[in-house]
Amino acid sequence: MPRLLACSQTLKFLVVQIKMAILDREYFDELKNVALNSLKSHEYLFLSLDGESSQFMRVNAGKVRQTGLVDDAQLSFAFVSDQNGGLRKISRTISLSGDAITDASRIQKSIDEARSESRYLPVDPFAVLPKNYPASITEKKGNLLSPFETANSLLSSLQNIDLVGLYASGTLVRAFANSAGLTHWFKTDSFLFDYSLFTKEQRALKGVLGGQTWNEQDYQNKIKEEGERLSFLENKPKKLTAGEYRVYLAPHAVADLISMLSWGGVSEAAIQQGDSPFRKIRSGEKKFSPLFNLTENFSEGTIPRWNEEGALAPEVLEIVSEGLLKNSLVNSRSEKEYKVKSNAANGGEGLRSPFVSPGKILESEISKELGTGVYISNLHYLNWSDQPQGRITGMTRYACFWVENGQLQGPIENMRFDETIFRLFGSELLGLTTKAFWIPEVGTYGMRSLGGSSLPGILVSRMKFTL
Amino acid sequence: MPEIIEKALKDMPSSGLEWIGIREVKETNTVRYVRDGKPQMNDKTESHGAMVEVLVEGQFAYSATTELSIAGLQRAAEKAVRLAKEAARFKVFSFSTKERPPVKANYQTPSLKPINDLSTKDLTDLLLKISDKLKISPKIIRTTAIAHTAETEVHFVSSNGSNAHQSFSFISGDFEATAQEGSLVQKRSDGGGRGRSHQGGSEFLFSGNIWDRVQRVAEESLELLSAESCPTESTNLILKPDQMMLQIHESVGHPLELDRILGDERNYAGWSFVKAEDFGNLQYGSKLMNITFDPTNRNQFASYAFDDIGNSAKKEFLIKDGLLLRGLGSLESQVRSKLSGVANQRASLWNRPPIDRMANLNLEPGLSTFEEIISSVDRGVLMETNRSWSIDDFRNKFQFGCEYAKLIENGKITKTLRNPNYRGLSVPFWKNLRTIGNRDTLGTFGTPFCGKGEPNQIIRVGHASPTCLFANVEIFGGAN
Numbered sequence: 001m002p003r004l005l006a007c008s009q010t011l012k013f014l015v016v017q018i019k020m021a022i023l024d025r026e027y028f029d030e031l032k033n034v035a036l037n038s039l040k041s042h043e044y045l046f047l048s049l050d051g052e053s054s055q056f057m058r059v060n061a062g063k064v065r066q067t068g069l070v071d072d073a074q075l076s077f078a079f080v081s082d083q084n085g086g087l088r089k090i091s092r093t094i095s096l097s098g099d100a101i102t103d104a105s106r107i108q109k110s111i112d113e114a115r116s117e118s119r120y121l122p123v124d125p126f127a128v129l130p131k132n133y134p135a136s137i138t139e140k141k142g143n144l145l146s147p148f149e150t151a152n153s154l155l156s157s158l159q160n161i162d163l164v165g166l167y168a169s170g171t172l173v174r175a176f177a178n179s180a181g182l183t184h185w186f187k188t189d190s191f192l193f194d195y196s197l198f199t200k201e202q203r204a205l206k207g208v209l210g211g212q213t214w215n216e217q218d219y220q221n222k223i224k225e226e227g228e229r230l231s232f233l234e235n236k237p238k239k240l241t242a243g244e245y246r247v248y249l250a251p252h253a254v255a256d257l258i259s260m261l262s263w264g265g266v267s268e269a270a271i272q273q274g275d276s277p278f279r280k281i282r283s284g285e286k287k288f289s290p291l292f293n294l295t296e297n298f299s300e301g302t303i304p305r306w307n308e309e310g311a312l313a314p315e316v317l318e319i320v321s322e323g324l325l326k327n328s329l330v331n332s333r334s335e336k337e338y339k340v341k342s343n344a345a346n347g348g349e350g351l352r353s354p355f356v357s358p359g360k361i362l363e364s365e366i367s368k369e370l371g372t373g374v375y376i377s378n379l380h381y382l383n384w385s386d387q388p389q390g391r392i393t394g395m396t397r398y399a400c401f402w403v404e405n406g407q408l409q410g411p412i413e414n415m416r417f418d419e420t421i422f423r424l425f426g427s428e429l430l431g432l433t434t435k436a437f438w439i440p441e442v443g444t445y446g447m448r449s450l451g452g453s454s455l456p457g458i459l460v461s462r463m464k465f466t467l
Numbered sequence: 468m469p470e471i472i473e474k475a476l477k478d479m480p481s482s483g484l485e486w487i488g489i490r491e492v493k494e495t496n497t498v499r500y501v502r503d504g505k506p507q508m509n510d511k512t513e514s515h516g517a518m519v520e521v522l523v524e525g526q527f528a529y530s531a532t533t534e535l536s537i538a539g540l541q542r543a544a545e546k547a548v549r550l551a552k553e554a555a556r557f558k559v560f561s562f563s564t565k566e567r568p569p570v571k572a573n574y575q576t577p578s579l580k581p582i583n584d585l586s587t588k589d590l591t592d593l594l595l596k597i598s599d600k601l602k603i604s605p606k607i608i609r610t611t612a613i614a615h616t617a618e619t620e621v622h623f624v625s626s627n628g629s630n631a632h633q634s635f636s637f638i639s640g641d642f643e644a645t646a647q648e649g650s651l652v653q654k655r656s657d658g659g660g661r662g663r664s665h666q667g668g669s670e671f672l673f674s675g676n677i678w679d680r681v682q683r684v685a686e687e688s689l690e691l692l693s694a695e696s697c698p699t700e701s702t703n704l705i706l707k708p709d710q711m712m713l714q715i716h717e718s719v720g721h722p723l724e725l726d727r728i729l730g731d732e733r734n735y736a737g738w739s740f741v742k743a744e745d746f747g748n749l750q751y752g753s754k755l756m757n758i759t760f761d762p763t764n765r766n767q768f769a770s771y772a773f774d775d776i777g778n779s780a781k782k783e784f785l786i787k788d789g790l791l792l793r794g795l796g797s798l799e800s801q802v803r804s805k806l807s808g809v810a811n812q813r814a815s816l817w818n819r820p821p822i823d824r825m826a827n828l829n830l831e832p833g834l835s836t837f838e839e840i841i842s843s844v845d846r847g848v849l850m851e852t853n854r855s856w857s858i859d860d861f862r863n864k865f866q867f868g869c870e871y872a873k874l875i876e877n878g879k880i881t882k883t884l885r886n887p888n889y890r891g892l893s894v895p896f897w898k899n900l901r902t903i904g905n906r907d908t909l910g911t912f913g914t915p916f917c918g919k920g921e922p923n924q925i926i927r928v929g930h931a932s933p934t935c936l937f938a939n940v941e942i943f944g945g946a947n
Contacts, residue, residue, distance in 0.1 A: 022533075055550075056922045057554070058731070058922075060729070060730050060731045061559060061730065063557050063558060064554040064557045065559045066527065066820050066822075067526075067529075067550050067554045068528055068529035068530060068820055069529070069530045069543075069546055069547070069550065070531045070922075071531065071532045071533065071534070072533060072818050074512075076512075089506070089509065090509045090510075091509065091510040091511075092510070093513065093514075094515075095513065095515045095533045096533060097534055097536075098534045110511075110513075113511075117587045121509060121587065121591060122591065122595065124505065124507075125505060148553050150553075151553050152553065155557045156557075164730060164733040164734040165921070166922065194734065196733055198733065274609060274645050274647050274652040275645075279650070283650070380737070380860050381860070383855050383856055385855050385857075385868055385888060386855075386945040388652040389945055391945070393855070393857045395857070395859040395860065395864065397737075397859075414859055414860070414861075414864070416857075416859070416864050416890070443923060444921065444922035444923045445923040445924070445925060466890065467864050467892075
């Protein structure tokens with residue numbers, strides 16, 4: 001019974017260490033040992049921790065609508081059994097309670113269940129075994145607002161400003177270990193204030209403030225500056241008719257379009273399985289503009305580079321270079337299935353840190369270069385309307401303007417568009433602005449997200465509005 | 468855990484507290500997915516935690532934790548009290564205990580065969596068989612089958628006497644065939660995006676004429692390869708229930724959420740074209756339109772006995788004879804807006820605060836048979852199974868796409884059409900509701916994926932609808 005003994009020794013050790021915080025690296029290391037010590041011969045494990053200690057304050061009309069704290073830690077593992085003719089894979093996730101005995105017990109129960117269940121599963125021909133890739137440790141300490149002074153700091157100076165949004169702040173942890181001996185650790189403090197400022201006529205400007213250090217003066221200055229810009233939105237909006245318009249898409253709008261490429265776009269599996277419009281790029285049937293350059297770029301270090309197997313993605317990977325598809329995103333499953341070399345993409349083969357190369361249009365010259373057309377600051381609710389053909393529908397949102405002869409005339413009523421990526425980033429792309437802006441990922445489904453994208457604005461000769 | 472939760476509540480410090488509640492949730496999701504006859508995913512996720520919520524000086528605040536010891540819950544309560552005290556100076560509204568009514572109830576999903584009766588082997592074999600049977604031609608390049616089950620236990624206690632328990636069992640299944648010829652790729656599925664979602668036991672997984680449906684999905688994916696593209700015109704549009712669910716969800720459900728009308732969602736999902744003064748006055752649709760909020764409907768996906776603040780659930784008409792009567796607003800939204808609402812303050816899990824959500828939102832059936840609907844149309848298009856959806860932040864300008872369509876000429880179904888899409892404006896569209904199918908045309912669907920709220924939440928909703936005919940709808944096909 002040597003293995004049982006090892007488990008019980010681990011439990012004793014954990015009892016001693018019970019005061020460790022749930023998001024500390026030492027606690028993860030102890031849980032990792034429990035999990036790995038539970039394995040029998042021909043069994044393998046990939047282990048991941050996703051945790052947060054976050055504050056969420058929801059604001060409406062410059063007042064607190066909802067406020068709260070969330071302490072959450074989820075331990076996931078993929079159990080792989082290499083017996084009876086091939087690999088069988090099962091994944092499990094459990095909540096960590098912070099009580100060492102309880103958590104160790106949950107881990108062992110889950111592994112026992114996975115072991116038992118794996119006997120009834122067919123061989124997974126695309127599963128892989130753990131490897132000992134290069135390890136990584138990242139810890140970024142921030143200087144954040146105390147949760148108990150957030151409302152005062154954010155709202156006391158707003159007075160009559162109609163601000164709506166979500167302030168999220170705290171510590172995020174991502175960790176990884178596998179049975180080949182690899183460990184990654186990523187822990188960061190950060191905040192994000194994702195908000196909109198509204199006029200009395202209910203037209204709005206979008207703002208995002210984020211980072212690792214809260215600076216009260218930066219915030220006050222930003223709100224003041226944006227509040228002054230709001231007045232321009234009070235003009236009567238122009239109603240456009242359906243048709244094609246010359247447009248400038250600001251970085252936030254470009255970020256929304258690029259995010260669609262992670263939804264069955266740049267994925268090798270999606271290309272192979274018929275979903276992706278990039279099939280047409282690969283076959284040469286369609287092409288992007290030579291001005292369009294898209295890379296997966298982790299150099300800012302805002303999100304871990306490792307994937308679900310612990311493999312580190314290249315710091316910079318060209319996806320589209322001068323309009324040509326250089327690389328799709330390939331994970332280990334696709335590598336095995338389609339015989340294409342993996343570039344350590346994540347499970348969904350989506351972009352985690354997209355970067356679009358800037359161009360030559362000066363920010364100060366945007367209106368002049370646009371001439372007569374629509375300045376689109378933000379888009380809303382995008383979806384493929386014909387995915388294999390690369391067609392996307394969505395809405396304009398927030399501060400979008402009609403521009404005539406290089407002069408901003410006033411806001412427009414929101415319009416629906418229906419347009420292909422082959423035109424927006426291809427035949428109709430006239431140029432990109434000289435600066436790439438950092439657009440943080442603001443999603444909070446399940447947990448707060450990490451990372452973001454870095455993009456310039458783009459000038460497009462024709463974009464089709466339908467309604 | 469119930470005894471710990473109850474004991475923790477008893478031991479809570481009461482100084483300054485107007486109310487305290489603890490909502491413990493344990494949820495286990497299991498997803499099994501196969502593609503092209505090979506396993507892709509065998510996943511089980513267990514999430515277990517509690518949200519401690521307090522009311523102090525008219526301000527609610529919460530602290531959610533996985534530390535479910537008495538000490539852990541007390542720490543959470545202390546933090547929530549501090550948060551509430553600080554935020555109370557800036558509160559959007561001064562709430563009272565009336566927004567947290569005491570509830571003593573027990574609810575259990577009615578089921579004939581418990582989900583756990585499905586063995587790993589039997590379920591995996593079934594999915595593999597579906598995937599295999601879908602592959603009826605070399606032109607079918609991809610087949611998938613998925614089964615998703617969830618079991619959720621909710622225990623809610625509060626300082627004003629709530630002690631209630633709900634035990635849910637959810638089940639969703641879907642399968643899909645992708646066909647290709649040259650550069651043309653078409654898909655067909657069994658309801659689109661796990662539309663066949665129910666509350667109940669394993670009797671609901673791939674129930675009914677499953678093998679007929681597998682054969683039909685495979686054949687229709689091939690049929691679409693040689694079909695004409697949907698024409699571009701303004702015409703009669705007939706929608707089957709698996710597209711009506713999306714139409715109801717996006718153009719009726721979300722715009723009627725009172726928290727949207729109150730502006731809470733303006734930074735994320737958006738606002739609503741519906742205004743407070745529209746209730747009781749706005750003719751939302753034709754006289755045939757009757758929309759009910761019904762969390763009491765047996766085995767529908769989003770049924771429950773009480774919402775996550777303890778408000779007891781009951782069926783309500785939101786729209787009757789086309790007239791807008793009532794919003795999708797919880798007790799909090801009702802007191803803020805002074806409008807009538809429903810029991811719909813729901814949270815996705817223990818780690819998110821409850822907000823106004825749809826539950827089961829249904830279109831009540833009419834009198835016409837499917838054949839009568841078809842025969843009444845000189846020219847039109849019948850569309851089914853959602854594949855694309857987008858609507859503006861005021862829930863007005865929508866564009867939806869379907870997997871499959873049929874042309875109707877002179878009262879008869881003639882050709883198959885591919886890439887069918889339509890667009891419109893919410894109220895004019897519903898005012899053009901011309902004919903509504905009878906109970907025989909009714910389909911009950913749902914989705915596990917309704918996203919809303921800050922912080923973001925995904926929640927289960929159910930939609931039942933008959934087949935419906937709309938006049939003067941702008942339809943169009945795919946990209947050139």
